[in-house]
Amino acid sequence: MLPSEARARFRAGLSTPTSGWCAGWTQANLISVPRAHAWDVLLFAQRNPQPCPVLEVLEPGEVSGELVAGDIRTDLPGYRVHRDGELVDRPTDVTAYWRDDLVSFLIGCSFTFENALLAAGVPVRHLALGRNVPMYRTTRRCRDAGRLSGPLVVSMRPVPAALVDTAVATTARYPAVHGAPVHVGDPAALGIADLDAPDHGDAVPVAEGEVPVFWACGVTPQAAVLESRLPFAITHEPGQMLVTDARDTEYLV
Amino acid sequence: MLPSEARARFRAGLSTPTSGWCAGWTQANLISVPRAHAWDVLLFAQRNPQPCPVLEVLEPGEVSGELVAGDIRTDLPGYRVHRDGELVDRPTDVTAYWRDDLVSFLIGCSFTFENALLAAGVPVRHLALGRNVPMYRTTRRCRDAGRLSGPLVVSMRPVPAALVDTAVATTARYPAVHGAPVHVGDPAALGIADLDAPDHGDAVPVAEGEVPVFWACGVTPQAAVLESRLPFAITHEPGQMLVTDARDTEYLV
Numbered sequence: 145m146l147p148s149e150a151r152a153r154f155r156a157g158l159s160t161p162t163s164g165w166c167a168g169w170t171q172a173n174l175i176s177v178p179r180a181h182a183w184d185v186l187l188f189a190q191r192n193p194q195p196c197p198v199l200e201v202l203e204p205g206e207v208s209g210e211l212v213a214g215d216i217r218t219d220l221p222g223y224r225v226h227r228d229g230e231l232v233d234r235p236t237d238v239t240a241y242w243r244d245d246l247v248s249f250l251i252g253c254s255f256t257f258e259n260a261l262l263a264a265g266v267p268v269r270h271l272a273l274g275r276n277v278p279m280y281r282t283t284r285r286c287r288d289a290g291r292l293s294g295p296l297v298v299s300m301r302p303v304p305a306a307l308v309d310t311a312v313a314t315t316a317r318y319p320a321v322h323g324a325p326v327h328v329g330d331p332a333a334l335g336i337a338d339l340d341a342p343d344h345g346d347a348v349p350v351a352e353g354e355v356p357v358f359w360a361c362g363v364t365p366q367a368a369v370l371e372s373r374l375p376f377a378i379t380h381e382p383g384q385m386l387v388t389d390a391r392d393t394e395y396l397v
Numbered sequence: 398m399l400p401s402e403a404r405a406r407f408r409a410g411l412s413t414p415t416s417g418w419c420a421g422w423t424q425a426n427l428i429s430v431p432r433a434h435a436w437d438v439l440l441f442a443q444r445n446p447q448p449c450p451v452l453e454v455l456e457p458g459e460v461s462g463e464l465v466a467g468d469i470r471t472d473l474p475g476y477r478v479h480r481d482g483e484l485v486d487r488p489t490d491v492t493a494y495w496r497d498d499l500v501s502f503l504i505g506c507s508f509t510f511e512n513a514l515l516a517a518g519v520p521v522r523h524l525a526l527g528r529n530v531p532m533y534r535t536t537r538r539c540r541d542a543g544r545l546s547g548p549l550v551v552s553m554r555p556v557p558a559a560l561v562d563t564a565v566a567t568t569a570r571y572p573a574v575h576g577a578p579v580h581v582g583d584p585a586a587l588g589i590a591d592l593d594a595p596d597h598g599d600a601v602p603v604a605e606g607e608v609p610v611f612w613a614c615g616v617t618p619q620a621a622v623l624e625s626r627l628p629f630a631i632t633h634e635p636g637q638m639l640v641t642d643a644r645d646t647e648y649l650v
C-alpha cells in the first residue's frame with residue numbers, strides 16, 4: 145500500500161496502530177506547538193537527538209511539506225491534544241484545534257528500522273502479534289531546553305539472545321530514526337517496574353531465551369510537553385504515526 | 398596536545414589553521430547570532446544537516462558548554478565579525494564584540510574524520526603540506542529557512558582514484574561531521590571554475606591519478622549569514638576552528 149492510500153484510510157476515520165503499514169516507507173512522530181514554544185522544542189530535539197531526531201519542520205500553519213503530501217491535521221489515525229500539561233482530547237482529526245501559529249515537527253520513528261530487522265533475521269514480536277509496540281517512560285532524564293524537560297521514553301522489542309548483536313548493528317545504521325538501542329537487558333536499569341504494563345501501546349511477551357531491548361522513542365517530546373505544562377500542543381496518538389512519502393532507506397547510513 | 402592546551406595557545410594570540418591539531422579531538426565551526434535570529438539559524442541547520450550538523454547550542458550569552466570548557470570568545474585562533482552582510486573585522490578575540498543575547502552554534506567539521514581517513518590509508522594532502530584545507534562556494538543552493546538562504550560551501554581533498562571508495566565509506570560513518578562526500582570528480586558540476594583559487598583556505602595540488610573529492614563544509618552558515626545580510630554575526634575564521642573536549646569517536650556510527 146502506498147503512503148497516500150494509507151493516509152486516505154486514516155483521513156476517512158480508521159484508527160489503528162501503524163506498525164507494519166506501508167513497508168519500506170518512513171513513519172514519523174508529530175508534535176505541533178505554537179511559534180512561541182518552537183525554539184524550545186527544536187533545541188530540546190537538538191540536545192536529545194536519539195529520542196528526538198527531527199526529520200522535518202513545517203513553518204507556522206503549514207499542514208504538508210517535503211516529506212508528506214496531504215494534510216497532517218487529518219491524515220494520522222489518531223491524535224492527542226494537550227493543554228497546560230493535561231491531555232484534553234484524543235480525536236481522529238485536529239482541524240477544529242488548528243491554529244495558524246502552530247509549528248509542526250516530524251520526528252523519526254523506530255518503525256522505520258523494523259523492516260531492516262526482519263530482513264536481518266531478527267523477529268519483531270509486536271508485528272507478529274499484530275499489536276502496537278510497548279512504550280515506557282523511564283527514570284532517565286533528557287537534557288533540558290528552555291522550559292522543556294522530561295523523561296526519556298523507550299520502545300521495547302524482545303530479541304533472542306543470539307541475535308542481540310545483529311539487532312544492535314542493524315539499527316545503529318539508522319541514527320536518524322533512533323539508531324542503536326539505549327539499553328539491553330534490564331528493565332529496572334531504566335526504572336521500568338513491569339514490562340507487562342507499558343505506559344503506551346500493548347504489552348508483548350518476552351519468551352525464554354529472549355532479552356528485552358530498548359530503543360529511544362519519539363513519544364519523548366510528548367512526555368516533555370506534559371511535564372513542562374506547555375500551554376498547548378498537538379501530537380500523534382502513540383503508535384499511530386504519520387506515514388510519510390520518504391523511503392526508509394533515506395535514513396540508512 | 399590536549400584541547401585545553403591548544404586553546405590556551407590560541408587565547409594567547411596564536412593564529413593558525415587547526416587542521417591536524419589535537420589528533421582524535423573534535424573540532425567545530427562557530428556561529429553566534431542574536432537571539433532574534435537563532436530560530437532561523439537552527440532551522441537552516443536542521444534543513445541542511447550535511448553542511449550544518451549542530452553539535453551543540455549555547456544559550457544566550459553563554460561562552461562555554463558541554464563540549465567545550467574555556468571561553469569561545471577568546472579560545473579560537475581567529476574570528477570573523479559580520480554586520481549587515483559585510484565582513485567588518487577579523488580579530489583573534491571577540492570579547493569586545495560580545496553581547497548577552499548571542500546564541501552560539503557549534504557545528505561539525507570535516508577535520509574530525511581526517512584521522513579516520515589517514516588510519517584507512519587515505520592520504521590527506523593539506524595535512525601533508527601543512528596547509529589549510531581548500532574551501533569553495535558552489536552553485537548548489539541550500540534549503541532556505543526564514544530569512545536565511547545561501548550556497549553550499551565545500552571542502553576538497555584530492556584522493557587517489559583507487560582509494561575513493563575507501564574515502565567515501567570511511568567518512569559516511571561520520572554523519573554528524575558532514576559524512577560522505579557531496580560530489581566526486583568534477584569541480585564544474587559544483588560551479589567551481591578553478592580548483593587553484595579556493596574561496597577560503599589554501600590551494601593544494603591534485604596529482605595525476607587523483608580525483609578531487611568534495612565534502613560539505615561548516616563554512617556554509619557563514620555564507621548564508623553574508624548573503625542574507627543578517628544584522629550581526631560572529632563566526633570562526635574558516636579553517637581556524639574551535640578545538641572541543643569531545644573525542645572524534647563520539648561521532649562515529
